[in-house]
Amino acid sequence: MTSTSVEEKKRGRKAGSGEMYTWHEGMDWNPVEKVILERRSVRKYRDEQVPEKLVRRVLEAGRFAPSAGNSQPWRFVVVRDRDMLDEMEKYVRLRCRVLKFMLDWESSPLGRLSWLLAQAYIRLMPNKLHPIPFGAIRLIADGKLKLFHGAPTVIFILEDVRGVSKPQVDIGICGQNMVLAAHSLGLGTCWVGFVELFKFGTKWKKKLGIGWPYRLIEAIALGYPVGRPDGMVARELHEIDWWEGGRKRTVF
Amino acid sequence: MFYLAIKEILTIPTYNDPGTCRAGRVVIDHERCNGCGDCALICPGACLYVAGVGKDRKAYMIDKAVPDCMSCNDCAAICKRGAIRAEHGYDFGGFYKALHRAEMVPPRNF
Incomplete structure (x- = not known):
């Protein structure tokens, strides 16, 4: 090994080394950045249960997430029961079929009425009936998209509505901690927002413990992925306003 | 400051009209594609399918005016x-x- 390469290695400049806790321009991705950038949502899981200890370790990452006023407004419910998960999938599919029947003006037998209903509901809930979840409702109803994508373990995150300031944001931070930790440990994960529909089922509310002060926000599907779905991809650049020296610049 | 005109705020697009909506779109290089079907398996919008036999087995995007593609790039x-x-x-x-x-x-x- 030449002296320059030793020097390079010491300063973390060796290609692919990506040392932690330091930065210089144009350096390689460090392991944490690599996990963040290469994580993709996994939507096809192997039929192999995740070891209990591994799930416990992932939950541990969530427990140490930062939260407003250290309020820790979360509660985890882990479901690893295949029958229960299948039943949940069936429940959500049925709800989606009802929604599709009511709102999908392309296929609904209600015709014009469903178009009017959809227009009204979209205006009432523009986020929940955004074109993307609207399409997902159709796909779940048709059986083309599975709720948990066949994951053997699902972590439900409940929000304590009495949390400090913005508990929903804390839930997101907590979940991201767990998702990144899971990926670094070789697991695949996917956020599932459609679990919100469980709030309409008395049985699920009881089973998952949804009731004041807890509200079900999101779920994370966990399992070993089929193939190698991780990798860096292209994403849109976002315009950033940059104020410095009394002037505004626009950077991307 | 309004980034959208009042008219735009009031108009909810009709989700299936390509005149107002632009869904995501994937481009497939058929020279390189060998039709393994991994992309079709994981596509969350069920936008991809594999067709053909033998050497002609390739992935295609479904022919729909506004597909459910959200440019997530999971296929890539x-x-x-x-x-x-x-x-x-x-x-x-x-x-x-x-x-x-x-x-x-x-x-x-x-």
């Missing part, structure tokens, strides 16, 4: 041969108009 990540990628992000226009965006680029190490 799972493709071993780098044959598929999302061309542009989605923009549903009107109330959902995408703001302050530019073209899609991979992560940059500054």
